Amino acid sequence: MKSTAIPVDAAPRSKSRRLFKSIVSRYDLYLMLLLPIVWYLVFHYGPLYGLQIAFKNFSPAKGILASPWVGLEHFQRFVESYYFWRLLWNTVSINLFSLLFAFPIPILLALLINEIRSKTFSKIVQNVTYIPHFISVVVMVGMLMLFLSPRGGPVNSILQAFGAAPVRFLDSAAWFKTIFIGSNIWQNMGWQSIIYIAALSGVNPQLYEAAKMDGAGRLKRIWHVSVPGILPVIVILLILDVGHFMNVGFEKILLMQNNLNIQSSDVISTFVYTTGILKGEYSYTAAIGLFNSVINLALLVLVNRFARKKAETSLW
Numbered sequence: 001m002k003s004t005a006i007p008v009d010a011a012p013r014s015k016s017r018r019l020f021k022s023i024v025s026r027y028d029l030y031l032m033l034l035l036p037i038v039w040y041l042v043f044h045y046g047p048l049y050g051l052q053i054a055f056k057n058f059s060p061a062k063g064i065l066a067s068p069w070v071g072l073e074h075f076q077r078f079v080e081s082y083y084f085w086r087l088l089w090n091t092v093s094i095n096l097f098s099l100l101f102a103f104p105i106p107i108l109l110a111l112l113i114n115e116i117r118s119k120t121f122s123k124i125v126q127n128v129t130y131i132p133h134f135i136s137v138v139v140m141v142g143m144l145m146l147f148l149s150p151r152g153g154p155v156n157s158i159l160q161a162f163g164a165a166p167v168r169f170l171d172s173a174a175w176f177k178t179i180f181i182g183s184n185i186w187q188n189m190g191w192q193s194i195i196y197i198a199a200l201s202g203v204n205p206q207l208y209e210a211a212k213m214d215g216a217g218r219l220k221r222i223w224h225v226s227v228p229g230i231l232p233v234i235v236i237l238l239i240l241d242v243g244h245f246m247n248v249g250f251e252k253i254l255l256m257q258n259n260l261n262i263q264s265s266d267v268i269s270t271f272v273y274t275t276g277i278l279k280g281e282y283s284y285t286a287a288i289g290l291f292n293s294v295i296n297l298a299l300l301v302l303v304n305r306f307a308r309k310k311a312e313t314s315l316w
Contacts, residue, residue, distance in 0.1 A: 054286040067283075074287035083271060091267040094177055095245050102185045103241060107234060109189055110196030111222055126197075129190025141255040144183060145170060170256060176264040180256065195237070196230055203229035235313040243300040246292045268292055 023030050049064075054074060056067040078084060109129060116122040135143075148169040150156050156166040169175045203226060211221045250269035257265040268288060276285030308314035 051286065051290060053283045054290045056283055058283040058286075070283075074284045075291060077284065078288050078291065083266070086263070086266060087268050087271050090264060091246055091248055091269075094180065094248055094267065097177065098181050098184065099241060099245075102181060102188070103238065105185055105189045106192035107196055107230075110193040110200060110230075111226055113193065113197060114200045114226065115218065115222070126190065129193065131190070132187040133191035135187065137249075137252045137255065140183060140187060141252060144179065144256070148179070168260075171258065171260040173261045173264040176256070176261040180253065180265075184252075195233060199230040199233040200226060231311065232313045235307050235311050236315065239300065239304050239307055239315055242303045244296055245299050246295050 053064055053067065055069060055071060056064070057070050058064065058067045113122055113125055116125065147153050148155050150166040150168050155169070160166060167175070169179055207225045207229075208221055211225050216224065246268065248267045248269050250267070250273050253265055253267060253270050254273070257270065272285045272288050275281050276288075304314045304316065
């Protein structure tokens with residue numbers, strides 16, 4: 001009697017053969033993937049080689065390999081430094097408030113636009129809210145300086161018309177985060193709402209009709225049909241936002257920063273720029289950057305796992 005046992009490595013070989021056949025038959029698609037893969041390898045994975053300077057006293061004259069190892073000295077110096085808690089609080093608070101206030105607004109805007117019955121008015125609203133996204137950071141900060149100026153700025157003129165004293169908004173540490181987050185919301189809410197509007201267009205219209213026949217009003221249709229329809233997109237974008245929780249774009253903050261608001265505007269990214277690039281402390285700031293990235297990675301993994309369990313939606 002002949003044996004019918006299947007070799008142990010038969011299944012992997014079969015998979016490899018199918019993959020090879022797929023690559024050969026669709027070689028043009030795989031060739032299109034080649035360029036982005038090379039780009040990632042060169043510009044994203046290649047620089048990881050230099051990450052070792054976070055554990056060395058890097059000297060440009062000696063090079064990366066010849067510089068002496070110092071272990072976790074730079075990490076310890078950062079954690080024990082005078083600036084640590086201020087930098088951490090400013091970075092975390094700006095991102096936390098942005099997540100609480102800036103993240104839901106594009107969703108609300110998309111739901112609002114989706115409920116507008118007039119196509120002409122809907123397009124006007126979309127265009128008006130998209131345009132600020134294309135304003136450059138420099139121009140945006142210039143507009144803030146102009147509008148919030150204590151000498152003839154429109155905002156202070158209105159305050160003075162009601163008898164209030166002029167406020168030096170951009171020179172105040174108490175106002176910095178409100179202005180920074182508020183201007184970001186105004187500039188990006190329209191652009192960020194595009195993906196939610198696209199997701200809403202994919203919701204089955206029969207669900208709205210069925211909800212209407214059941215007596216659901218507009219708000220209930222939004223809550224029970226629209227929101228569940230775009231919930232997977234909301235979860236994915238939330239995970240992606242949390243993935244760079246500790247990153248704050250330093251360009252706008254540097255332009256808005258001055259000695260009077262430094263208590264609120266000094267964040268990790270601006271500290272890395274001024275200390276690493278301007279003062280040449282490469283190893284120290286590489287350690288700070290690595291500290292930042294490790295927190296981002298940990299948050300991404302935790303939130304992704306939580307979303308997979310609770311919402312059955314995740315990045316992997």
